[in-house]
Amino acid sequence: MESLQHFLLNCFSQHSGLNSALLYAAILAPLIMGGLLIITDKLPASTEKLLASIGFAIPALIAIWLWSLYNASLGAPGIFNDGGWQFITTFDTGLSRLGISLKLGLNGISAPIYLLAGLVGAAAGFYAFNAKVENPRVYHGLLLIMLAGLMGAFSSIDIFFFYFFHELALIPTFIMLGLYGGRQSRSIALELTIYLTLGAMLSLTGLIVLYVKSGVNSFDLIALTTQLADKPLPENIQNYAFGMLLLGFGTLVSLWPLHSWAPRGYAAAPASTAMLHAGVLKKFGLLGLIQIAAPLIPMGAAHWAPLLMWLALGNVLIIGFVTMAQDDLKQMLGYSSVMHMGYIFLAFATLSTTGIGGAVTLMVAHGLSAALLFMLADMIERRTKNLDLGELGGLVRQAPTLAAFFVVATLASAGLPGFANFWGELTIFTALFGHSKLLAAGAIVGIVISAVYGLRAVSKIFFGEPTEPMSQFLKTNTITDLSAAEKRPAILLIFALLVIGFFPKLITESINAGARRLYADKPVMTATAQPTSPVASTQASH
Amino acid sequence: MIPSLETYREIAQLNEWALILPEIVLAVIALTLLVAELLLKKSRHPFISLFAILGQVAVLALVLANFWFPPQLDVSLSLFSGMISHTANGQMMRIFFLLASILVSLLANSYLEQRKLPKVEFFAILLLVTASFMLLVQSTHFVMLFICLETVTVGFYVLVSYFRSQNTSLEGGLKYLIQGALSSSLLLFGIVLLYGAGSNPGLVGNVAEPMQFDHLATFISANPSHPLVLIGALLIISGLCFKMGVVPFQIWVPDVYQGAPMPVTAFLAVASKAGGFFLLMNLIKGPFAALDAFLIPLLSVLAALSILYGNLAALGQYSPKRLIGLSGISHAGYLLMGVTAALTIPSAYSAINFYLFVYLFGSFLVFAVMQKASPDHDALHDMRDYANLYKQQPLLGMALAIGLGSLAGIPPLAGFLAKLLLFIAAFQAGLYTLLGVAIFGVVVSIYYYFGWLRTALFRPFVAPETAHTIPALTRGQLVFLIVLMTVTVLLGVYPGSIGGLLF
Numbered sequence A: 001m002e003s004l005q006h007f008l009l010n011c012f013s014q015h016s017g018l019n020s021a022l023l024y025a026a027i028l029a030p031l032i033m034g035g036l037l038i039i040t041d042k043l044p045a046s047t048e049k050l051l052a053s054i055g056f057a058i059p060a061l062i063a064i065w066l067w068s069l070y071n072a073s074l075g076a077p078g079i080f081n082d083g084g085w086q087f088i089t090t091f092d093t094g095l096s097r098l099g100i101s102l103k104l105g106l107n108g109i110s111a112p113i114y115l116l117a118g119l120v121g122a123a124a125g126f127y128a129f130n131a132k133v134e135n136p137r138v139y140h141g142l143l144l145i146m147l148a149g150l151m152g153a154f155s156s157i158d159i160f161f162f163y164f165f166h167e168l169a170l171i172p173t174f175i176m177l178g179l180y181g182g183r184q185s186r187s188i189a190l191e192l193t194i195y196l197t198l199g200a201m202l203s204l205t206g207l208i209v210l211y212v213k214s215g216v217n218s219f220d221l222i223a224l225t226t227q228l229a230d231k232p233l234p235e236n237i238q239n240y241a242f243g244m245l246l247l248g249f250g251t252l253v254s255l256w257p258l259h260s261w262a263p264r265g266y267a268a269a270p271a272s273t274a275m276l277h278a279g280v281l282k283k284f285g286l287l288g289l290i291q292i293a294a295p296l297i298p299m300g301a302a303h304w305a306p307l308l309m310w311l312a313l314g315n316v317l318i319i320g321f322v323t324m325a326q327d328d329l330k331q332m333l334g335y336s337s338v339m340h341m342g343y344i345f346l347a348f349a350t351l352s353t354t355g356i357g358g359a360v361t362l363m364v365a366h367g368l369s370a371a372l373l374f375m376l377a378d379m380i381e382r383r384t385k386n387l388d389l390g391e392l393g394g395l396v397r398q399a400p401t402l403a404a405f406f407v408v409a410t411l412a413s414a415g416l417p418g419f420a421n422f423w424g425e426l427t428i429f430t431a432l433f434g435h436s437k438l439l440a441a442g443a444i445v446g447i448v449i450s451a452v453y454g455l456r457a458v459s460k461i462f463f464g465e466p467t468e469p470m471s472q473f474l475k476t477n478t479i480t481d482l483s484a485a486e487k488r489p490a491i492l493l494i495f496a497l498l499v500i501g502f503f504p505k506l507i508t509e510s511i512n513a514g515a516r517r518l519y520a521d522k523p524v525m526t527a528t529a530q531p532t533s534p535v536a537s538t539q540a541s542h
Numbered sequence B: 001m002i003p004s005l006e007t008y009r010e011i012a013q014l015n016e017w018a019l020i021l022p023e024i025v026l027a028v029i030a031l032t033l034l035v036a037e038l039l040l041k042k043s044r045h046p047f048i049s050l051f052a053i054l055g056q057v058a059v060l061a062l063v064l065a066n067f068w069f070p071p072q073l074d075v076s077l078s079l080f081s082g083m084i085s086h087t088a089n090g091q092m093m094r095i096f097f098l099l100a101s102i103l104v105s106l107l108a109n110s111y112l113e114q115r116k117l118p119k120v121e122f123f124a125i126l127l128l129v130t131a132s133f134m135l136l137v138q139s140t141h142f143v144m145l146f147i148c149l150e151t152v153t154v155g156f157y158v159l160v161s162y163f164r165s166q167n168t169s170l171e172g173g174l175k176y177l178i179q180g181a182l183s184s185s186l187l188l189f190g191i192v193l194l195y196g197a198g199s200n201p202g203l204v205g206n207v208a209e210p211m212q213f214d215h216l217a218t219f220i221s222a223n224p225s226h227p228l229v230l231i232g233a234l235l236i237i238s239g240l241c242f243k244m245g246v247v248p249f250q251i252w253v254p255d256v257y258q259g260a261p262m263p264v265t266a267f268l269a270v271a272s273k274a275g276g277f278f279l280l281m282n283l284i285k286g287p288f289a290a291l292d293a294f295l296i297p298l299l300s301v302l303a304a305l306s307i308l309y310g311n312l313a314a315l316g317q318y319s320p321k322r323l324i325g326l327s328g329i330s331h332a333g334y335l336l337m338g339v340t341a342a343l344t345i346p347s348a349y350s351a352i353n354f355y356l357f358v359y360l361f362g363s364f365l366v367f368a369v370m371q372k373a374s375p376d377h378d379a380l381h382d383m384r385d386y387a388n389l390y391k392q393q394p395l396l397g398m399a400l401a402i403g404l405g406s407l408a409g410i411p412p413l414a415g416f417l418a419k420l421l422l423f424i425a426a427f428q429a430g431l432y433t434l435l436g437v438a439i440f441g442v443v444v445s446i447y448y449y450f451g452w453l454r455t456a457l458f459r460p461f462v463a464p465e466t467a468h469t470i471p472a473l474t475r476g477q478l479v480f481l482i483v484l485m486t487v488t489v490l491l492g493v494y495p496g497s498i499g500g501l502l503f
Helices: A001-012 A016-041 A047-073 A109-129 A136-154 A159-180 A185-215 A220-232 A236-254 A261-269 A273-282 A285-296 A298-324 A329-350 A353-382 A400-414 A420-435 A437-462 A468-476 A484-502 A506-518 B003-014 B015-037 B043-068 B088-114 B119-135 B141-160 B167-198 B215-222 B227-244 B250-258 B261-287 B287-314 B320-342 B348-373 B394-410 B414-428 B433-457 B475-493
Strands: A086-091 A102-106 B076-078 B084-086
Touching: A001 B167, A001 B475, A016 A047, A016 A086, A016 A102, A016 A136, A047 A086, A047 A102, A047 A109, A047 A136, A047 A273, A047 A506, A102 A109, A102 A159, A109 A136, A109 A353, A109 A484, A109 A506, A136 A159, A136 A185, A136 A273, A136 A285, A136 B287, A159 A220, A159 A273, A159 A285, A159 B414, A185 A261, A185 A285, A185 B433, A220 A285, A220 B287, A220 B394, A236 A285, A236 A298, A261 A273, A261 A329, A261 B261, A273 A285, A273 A353, A273 B043, A285 A298, A285 A353, A285 A506, A285 B043, A298 A329, A298 B076, A298 B227, A329 A353, A329 A420, A353 A400, A353 A484, A400 A420, A400 A437, A400 A484, A420 A437, A420 A484, A420 B250, A437 B215, A437 B414, A468 B119, A484 A506, A484 B003, B015 B076, B015 B119, B043 B088, B043 B119, B043 B167, B043 B250, B088 B261, B088 B348, B088 B475, B119 B141, B119 B261, B119 B287, B119 B475, B141 B167, B141 B261, B167 B227, B167 B250, B215 B287, B227 B287, B227 B320, B250 B261, B250 B433, B261 B287, B261 B320, B261 B348, B287 B320, B287 B433, B320 B348, B320 B414, B348 B394, B348 B414, B394 B414, B394 B433, B414 B433
Parallel strands: none
Antiparallel strands: A086 A102, B076 B084
16 A cells, blocks of 8 residues: 555656646547547447547546545645645636636545546446437437536636536537437426526626636636635625525526426436436536635625525425425436435535535535436336336346345435445534534434435335236336446446445545635634534544 | 738828728729629639639738738828728728628528529629728728718618519518618718717817817817717717617618528628627727716617517527527627627727627528528528438538527637626626626527527427428538638637637
């Protein structure tokens, strides 16, 4: 372990320029492959698959490599052991006069999310090869462009490009939903587009406020942080700027009551798109709040935190009950994903290092488990042509591996110890308990809810006797267990969930360093709580 | 040898005509075309349109060389006793109109051929209108301005009703004529009022030549709240609002856009709108600079109304040409917001210029697709003609997506950056309410832009047999689309690629 660390550090210090170049490569590789796939015609299928595989694999490999370098540097003495930005690189796109340039890098909070994007990107990409769609070339191409946007968004230091890459990932989402989506996808694509554009425009306006009012006339997050730490904005500006950012980013993350696009959208989207969006892209809004909004305008954050808590509780409880009532598996997963956002919002609203640490940990864990569940639901749908919980049953006999994977995913999602989600939720409850016992109690009710609907889905789909429609279906069709090509992406995600579940330090160390850097040294007075002491977020989880 | 501004300046001391060489060349080409049609055999006539297009490209190369190569002097040469001013900004506007005219020529070439309409007259008028546009935006004297503007408008009267056998085209021409005459008279009345007030010896700061912008600026800064000045300025801006398609002078837009032949609609939508904005910017930089207390509220209200009207009226449109016209009204609103901001934040000028160029490329992409996708009777084509577009011709589908996406302002396309820069300028200028309206407008616009794309890209509702077949792309059309798509993406992703042309 020690020698590995030394090796990694050597690589880091000797080739830091190379590592920065890797950040570009993680964006350009899928972008170029995706562009090629969309433009070219008449390539042999094997070449197409090779190009797509390269595009899906490179970001994952780069993400693992850079994340391990980041982790290795945390323990080492020097300027980089504090969760700050690393691998910084800047490229002028011609707008530097306006304070906009392509500035990439990773910090303690974005590095684990970057890893998440790479892993889920690879899983969604390789799962997409199983999809039976009309024009797989374009489907893979659009997924690759979406992945390029994700890798860009989570490695951007410049806020303009943070937003820009998010939109770059969002557009293929709309198109894939329209081209390859299921029931009513045309109208849902339109609803989703309008909803998310509204959210994006609101957050963009909030970012423009920061750009102009800070006086730096730059979108560089580092420059903004330095400036606003010195000269904080007046409280009224902070309040309305944070309000806009909260409303905008909140819409993008399906904060209650701005969530209605999410379940419908996820139910209609093709599986890999839903995996990438629910798993990764949605974290953009949370990252925006955690990395940009609250650190830059802490007074605004403190002003809105009490309201945010109640809205987040709405996500957990109201949406939780709605989730329990769902009969369609994909709708249920969509609502469950909205519900889990509530925990993250609750944790964020404590504005404490513990809370932020828990929020980011759960973001990673939820990204993995939500992507896994959407993928498994699609596998069920492809076998039974049906997602109605009332009409499925007894699938464990035909597809035992699928059943085992689904049980694992459900337990992970419900926060069972041994999975990554457990550490996130545990830390969040710790933070909430120190903040408000009422909210903690509400959130704990949520755990029961998510266990109820998760286990209900498992029992209805896999156990018991096949229902009447199911036995009719089985008379004319045979259901097979998972193929190797389906197992691989599932195993990748389960493996990641388990590894983080057993060795949470792998991600919590950098999250902890990042959160302490952003939140601990500036105690914030909130309406309901005293300044939080800089307790390491991970101490609870060790 | 490349003529730079410096050499131009030396020449200009001897002969000022050299500085309007591009316009003279265009006019000469236009006249040559007419002669050539008389003299050449019918079989040689295709060469005439080729000559017209190549001639414009040559003029563009001349102007670009003058603009791009150092020493780029930030000089402003006043020519012909203050009739015209030769500036770097003016060169950029020349480039804009030449680009628009070349793109229109390319669209018109196949459009006219397909419909067996005479080509030579079209190109001759187009070139004359372009030359007048180029002079118009450089003029610093109201007589010059009015003459150029009238040449442009008269040319458009002919071009709009160019498809003489089609009722819609004639109807469009008539509507344009009536509204155009009204707006010209408003403009003229405004000029006369300013002239009368400015040379009134009873007023403080009266000047000898109030038609000239510099003189007028002196007078207006001495009398910024004189009622005649305000009414005059209001009337002049009303005349320009007609060109820009700004509420409340937008009534003609949908009908004329729908009736005019497709290339003419494109020219109207891009060049006429931009011409109005370039003029307005010249005016508020020069003579109207002192009227900011009057203009900021006036222009803010007009901008907000245009954004709301354009976007809301476009929501229910099934005719793509009308939709583009109405959405063009909202674009005029965003631009007017930029102009309002420019009264306090001068950096907004470059944002407006950038927006206009982006609008040019995005619009021509959409018009090219519309021309290709519409059946013969392009005035009456509707959204149903776009069903199966992507399936039949993937490139057309992509071009439409990029064009509309850029107009809607979606990253990574250039339209996003253009809108962002305008929004930043508006925020810096403190136009918060207007900015809120603009953001509302952008969200509303997603509905109709995306609705159109949805028909073109996604599974169609119409039965396959009712959808018409779209002819295959020729090689020239392929290049046209790919170049515009590349430029639209490149300007959005890497705006530095145009070498500080606009920033």
